Amino acid sequence: MCNLSKNVVVNDETLSILNNINLNVKRGETIAIVGASGSGKSTLLGIMAGLDKPSEGDVKLGGVGLKNLNEEQRANLRKDMIGFIFQSFLLVPSLTALENVMLPAELKGEKNAKQLAQQWLEKVGLANRADHYPNQLSGGEQQRVAIARAFITHPEVLFADEPSANLDTHTGHIIESLLFELNRENGTTLILVTHDEELAEKCDRMITLHGGEIIAPEARHADVV
Amino acid sequence: MLMLFNIALRLFLRELRRGELTIIAGAVFLAVFSVYTLSSVADRISGALEVRSASFLAADRLLFSAHPLDKKWLKEAEKQGLAHAEVLYFRSMVFSNGGLQLARVKAVSEKYPLRGELIISDQTGSRQANAPEPGTIWVEPRLLSLLQIKLGDKIEIGDAQLQVSAILEKEPDGSLSVFASAPRVIMRDLDVAKTNVIQPGSRLSYNFLFAGETSQLLSFGKWLKPQLKENQQWRSVKDSESFLSESVLRAERFLILSGLLGIVLAATAVAVAAQRYCKRHGSTVAIIKTLGANVQQVRFIFLMHLLFVSVFSISLGVICGWFLQGWVGELIQNFLVVELPEVDWKPTLLALMTGIICALLFSLRPLLQLFQIQPILVLRKSEDETGQIDVIHVSVSLITIFLLMLIYSGDLLFTLAVYGAGLVLVALLGGMSWVLFKLGKSQTFSTASPWHLALASIRRRAKSSALQFISFAMAINLVLVIFVLQYRLIADWQAQLPEQAPNYFLANVAEEEKSSVKAWIESQGYESPPFYPVVRGRLTGINGQKVVDEPTKEKREQKKREGARVGVGRELNLTWSDTMIPHNEVIEGQWWQPGLTHQVSVEKNVAKRLDVQLGDRLEFLIGDQRIEAEISNIRFVDWNRMQPNFYMVLSPDLLKDFAATYLTSFHLSAEKKSVLTYLYTEYPSVTLIDVDQLVHELRQVIDHVSIAIQFVFIIVVIAAGLVLLAQIQASFEERKATLVILRTLGAQASLLRRSVVLEFMLIGAAAGGVASFSAELSLFLLQNFIFNIQPMFHPMIWLIGPTTGMTIVGLLGYLATHRLTINNVALEMRKVFS
Incomplete structure (x- = not known):
């Protein structure tokens, strides 16, 4: 990610949401983005995941620059490489747990989507639901379904937006452990946005955003950009 | 592709089961169902009505001609598969036993009548029959007493001797004129030549009767019309100016109008539901896109949804419609004892087209917006678009509604008129709702009482409340319009033909017989009817200029073109009175003050034909005396009323010294019919005209029409009810989150329920009030320009509108809210916010 900026126009006024962000994330790395509300964490996550476009700069995912891709190409990239976990779970309300987990696999054209989904539900302990x-x-169960859905396509990068913020402390810890465990097992790169210092501590690296800028890139166990 | 199909099918089935698709499927179903039911039932009823009314012509179509037809025309009719019969009318003296009487002769071909019943009676009793055998003749009963003959005797018409083989009880195409005082006889066309009464210059008229399928009749009519001469006319029952044709035309207009309004209501429901559905699915699309679905995949999934919903709802609509029309058809058939024609393919085609157009065009814009949803919305709170008016969606919906109305009515002008008026009404409603909500905005509300909560909720959702308000008002408005119209039409018909409508006319009552005849009628237990004096006279001059009084219309027209003043071409029945004739209406000028002399009142059509104005002077010749009168007023005469009516009414000073006979009409119930023999024998010179059968038949037709329009009214009410429900359900989703939060904060269930019910009641009452105003306006336009009935003010709807609006909308609101307030709050929280 180099020289990344995001501006939005609100009531004829240009607001800078992200300003000159530079960040390099290695394969298999776990990284936490922390910061106060409105610091630009979710916007950064959206741009990194190809859900949104930066105003300036570019994001390269597996060597592919997202800036020049159109929405269709970005959708294909998400399908092949990316998994998501959201604070509000974002399951399709009209589909069952199993069908929600099957969805990305089916979109990808996996023939045995159902079996895979069943296996993943078993892994998250929800085979009976x-x-x-x-x-x-x-809430905890919904987030476990979301985790199973995120892993079913074996994504290279997993983006998690406040994965335990809507859960009580105990359930939140269970979900966090499950997430890290599966992440380790699958060797996925994990980028998570959180308020929770304790959760951020579990990551290899923590980036602090303030006013749309990185103010404290802090090394843990891995290389620092 | 198969995988995507599976996802689409699975989502569809799940959403169908969870009720996500209920509104849109219900709305498409409603559109298809109402169009199918309305059009099939209306088609079947008007088909039956036409067959029934056709009996008044004794055919489906009639070709009137002053001379015989080219034989190739009849051959063409046969080629097109039409049955035909011929009727020749002329007047002739009938002789028997030294007596003679002028008779109206009707010479018919073998197949006469093609429609309706010809009833005769002979020694064997009453029976239905076709034409008489050659050499025989059927006569009206009064001819028997006038000529003092009996069944089996012979009478002479010209050189032919014909045996009276039966008495004529009822002829389907009998004269509607009470002045057709000469008795009727029916003979065979084959005997006409033998009479030698037909000479060059004889006044003859030919009716050629045709019957067959509508398509055959239309095709033959198309072939025939360009070849018709001036004195020939191709007519159906609707072309005459009779009470019957007016009724059939009005009923058809009503059925089409109600059908159109039914479609507008159903279409509104589809438009509301489609937009609602797409809004609700914004987050699902964002999730699916986030998970990697591209636009093609999203498009495929949701277009498949649309296909499934359409196929499901349209099929269900047609199937249910088919069952309902069958059931209603049977009900009507049993009730009216009438054979309804089978339903054909047209309603199915119309319903399918309606379903497809509704499903496609109303969903198109919301779906296109849905496909464009950005995946980033999963991370952002979606902007609350509640109540935003989508101009393109509204425009597409309006065009679609117009298209549907046009397809349904098949009449561009009619559709434009109704649609244009509808647009004006919507604009009016929009303006009114804007003012109402603007007024409500200036207050601050607390949440302490249900009233405050209700008003605050209306204010908070000003735009969506305004939309709701407009659709509630439209639905109530349409129901009010249809309610009043059907009531007015039926009441008008019943007023013209009340239960006690006169069914007998007495003409030629002499001055010295008047009081005893009057006493006799009263002795039968009936109120004494008015006796109108009649003097026969001829119009000879207008403003001092002599009128040309040619007997045929063609010659009069020709003279008129040459600049001459023309008369009416025959003697007139003149009456006098100092007061207005009941049920007549002065439309120009004023009725004269009693005592004013030399005045005349002229019927409006005759005034137009004679080209005369108020103040013009008319000259009449009565016997050998001339009288002159000034036109003091022009009158509208309702000829459909069974009462004596006159073209000219003069002031008493002009006529009272002439020898007059009297004319009256009275009602006699069927069981008292036998007492008429007394009249025949006691007053042989009095002419008794029996219109009982005619009145009975007219009343039957009115019954058919009334049932048809009441049924259509019920369908429109159901359609309107479902629109209200769809709109309330859609709006209910919007307020659910707020209610759940209030409930969570400790608001009592009863408070919430009361606030929501009050909110709906307030909107319903206001919408009902506005609907009353717009209904009054619509009714004025419809009565004036479409139905040709006297517009009037309807105080009742100003009461019915707001109270019905308040009750129905409040009740539906209560039912929708009830579900929320009794459920588990935690579960509701999860549902709303997950």
């Missing part, structure tokens, strides 16, 4: 709809599941 496969036929339940999201509103029949607790």
Whole structure:
């Protein structure tokens, strides 16, 4: 990620959301982006994941620059390389837990999407809730379904936006452990946005954003940019 | 592709089961169902009505001609598969046993009548029959007493001797004129030549009757019309100016109008539901796109949804419609004892087209917006677009509604008129709602009482409340319009033909017989009817200029073109009165003050034909005396009323010294019919005209029409109810989150319920009030320009509108809210915010 900026125009006024962000994330690395509300964490996550476009600069994912890709190409890239976990789970309300997990695999054209989804539900401990709809599941259970959905396509990068913020402390810890465990098993690069210092501590690296700028890139166990 | 199809199918089935698609599927179903039911039932009823009314012509179509037809025309009719019969009318003296009487002769061909019943009675009793055998003749009963003959006797018409083989009880195409005082006889066309009464210059008229399928009739009519001469006319029952044709035309207009309004209501429901559905699916599309679905995949999934919803709803709509029209058809058939024609392919085609157009065009814009949803929305809170008016969606919806109305009515002018008026109404409603909500904005509300909560909620959702308000008002407005129209039409018909409508006319009552005849009618237990004096006279001059009084219309027209003043071409029945004739209406000038002399009142059509104005002077010749009168007023005469009516009414000073006979009409119930023999024998010179059968038949037709329009009204009410429900459900989703939060904060269920019900009641009452105003306006336009009935003010709808709006909308709101307030709050929280 080099010289990344994001500006938005609100009521004829240009607001700078992100300013001159430079960051390099290695394959298999876990990285936490922390900062106060409105510091630009989610915007940065969206741009890194190809959900949004930067105003300036570019993001390269596996050597592919996202700036010059159109929405279709970015969608294909997300399908092949990226997994997501969201604070509000974002399951499709009209599909069961099993069907939600199957969805990315089916979009990718995996023939055995159902078996894969069943295996992943088993891994997250929800095999017995496969036929339940999201509103029949607790918050923790919904987030476990979201984790299974994120891993089913074996993404190279997993983006997590405040994965435990909507959960109580105990459930939050369970979800965090599950996330890190599966991440380790699959060798996925994990980029997570969080308020939670404790969760950020579990990552290899922590980036602090303030007013749209990185103010404290802090080394843990890996190389620093 | 198969995988995507599976996703689409799975989402569809799940959403169908969870009720996500209920509104849109229900709305498309409603559109298809109502169009199918309305058009098939209306088609079947108007088909039956036409067959029923056709009996008044004794055919489906009639070719009137002053001379015989070119034989190749009849051959062409046969080639097109039409049945035909011929009727020749002329007047002739009938002789028997030294007596003679002028009769109206009707010479018919073998197949007469093609429609309706010809009833005769002979020694064997009453029966239905076709034409008489050659050599025989059927006569009206009064001819028997006038000529003092009996069944089996012979009578002479010209050189032919014909045996009276039956008495004529009822002829389907009998004269509607009470002045057709000469008795009717029916003979065979084959005997006409033998009579030798037809000479060059004889006044004859030919009716050629045709019957067959509508398509055959239309095709033959198309072939025939360019070849018709001036004195020939191709007519259906609708072309005459009779009470019947007016009724059939008005009923058809009503059915089409109600159908159109039904479609507008259903279409509104589809438009509301489609937009709602797409808004609700914005986050699902964002999630799927985030997971890597490209636009083609999203498009495929949701277009498949649309296809599934359309196929499902359209099929269900047609199937349910088919069952309902079958059931209603049977009900009507049993109730009216009438054979309804089978339903054909047209309603199915119309319903399919409606379903497809509704599903496609109303969903197109919201779907295109849905496909464009950006995946980043998963990370951002989506902007609240509640109540934003999408100009393109509204425009596409309006065009679609117009298209549907045009397809349904098949009449561009009619559609433009109704649609244009509708647009003006919507604009009016929009303006009114803007003012209402503007007024409500200036206040601050607390959440302490349900009233405050309700008002605050209306204010917070000003735009969506305004939309709701407009659609509620439209739905109530349409129901009010249809309600009043059907009531007015039926009431108008019933007023013209009340239960006690006169069914007998007495003409030629002499001055010295008047009081005893009057006493006799009263002795039968009936109120004494008015007796109108009648003096026969001829119009001879207008403003001192002599009028040309040619007997045929063609010659009069020719003279008129040459600049001459023309008369009416025959003697007139003149009456006098100091007061207005009941049920007549002065439309120009004023009725004269009693005592004013030399005045005349002229019927409006005759005034137009004679080209006369108020103040013009008319000269009449009565016997050998001339009288002159000034036109003091022009009158509208309702000829459909079974009462004596006159073209000219003069002031008493002019006529009272002439010898007059009297004319009256009275009602006699069927069981008392036998007492008429007394009249025949006691007053042989009095002419009794029996219109009982005619009144009975007209009343039956009115019953058919009334049932048809009441049924259509019910369908429109159901359609309007469903629109209200769709709109309330859609709006309910919007307020659910707020209610859940208030509930979580400790608001009592009863408070919330009352606030929501009050909110709906307030909107419903206001919408009902505005609807009353717009309904009054629509009714004025419709009565004036479409139905040709006297417009009037309807105080009732100003009461019905707001109260119905408040009750129905409040009740539907209560039912929708009830579900929320009794459920588990935690579960609702999860549902709303997950």
